[in-house]
Amino acid sequence: MADRLEFRTMTRDEFALAVDWAAREGWNPGKHDADIFWETDPEGYVAACLDGEIVGTGSIVSYSDFGFMGFFIMRPDLRNQGLGTKFWFWRRDTLKARLKPGAAIGMDGVFDMQAWYAKGGFQFTHRNLRMQGVGKSAQPASNLVELSAAPFSEVAAYDQKHFGFAREKFLRRWIEPAEGLALGAVKDGALTGYGVVRACQTGYKIGPLFADDAATAADLFAALSDRACGEPLFLDTPENNPAALALAKANGMQEVFGCARMYYGSVPALPWDNIYGVTTFELG
Known part of the structure; x- marks a missing residue:
């Protein structure tokens, strides 16, 4: 055959x-x-x-x-x-x-x-690890803005720092999710994190969630969770970032699925301590 x-x-x-x-x-x-x-x-x-x-x-x-x-x-x-x-x-x-x-x-x-x-x-x-919980109501932190308000060049540069490679064609569509929300965190006029939540066949999924520190990640997560209030909510957390797992568990999420990240050739040097949720299991 x-x-x-x-x-x-x-x-x-x-x-x-x-x-x-x-x-x-x-x-x-x-x-x-x-x-x-x-x-x-x-x-x-x-x-x-x-x-x-x-x-x-x-x-x-x-x-x-x-x-x-x-x-x-x-x-x-x-x-x-x-x-x-x-x-x-x-x-x-x-x-x-x-x-x-x-x-x-x-x-x-x-x-x-x-x-x-x-x-x-x-x-x-x-x-x-895919973590599942339920979206909860939250008042967005004052440091958050809709990502469309930030210059795209700045968003693309921040994304490349965390993804490892330029993906502007993908990014332009991804940060304007239908039935979703994309937010950025800003400090002293500079982007210090961003996250996207989108509607899935079941509930909502956050991805990516990139942030300079755990507090910023928590602010972004809370605001994105509010968009999915009352609905199943998923976050694909890298196990090599303990703060990402702690964020998920602090929000009542439990592991329901997972994948092994593997590379052929050289392994990209990524700032995993600042990656709280990967973008997708399908395109990286």
């Missing part, structure tokens, strides 16, 4: 299938993620086809200097037959060819696949 497997890029309509499959896997994508993901890199979504039918999905998104792999899903009835292995290695190598020479590739893989991904050259760095 592996000999009949073919790989190709997806159309926009076909990408909706990947998002639907992700929802069925319990990954709870954002209601409006698909359009933003697609516009970030229309060539970055691929399919494995068997006799012309899509049986596997995946993303191989390029930020030029950095790549990210996600949406790796094989149709359940075709798993454990070697098809996913062939598709996954094709995705890795195709993404390498799309990037600048020597660029790293990141991924957030489910825990039980961690050893398998390691065989493909990816090294583990830490776990990102």
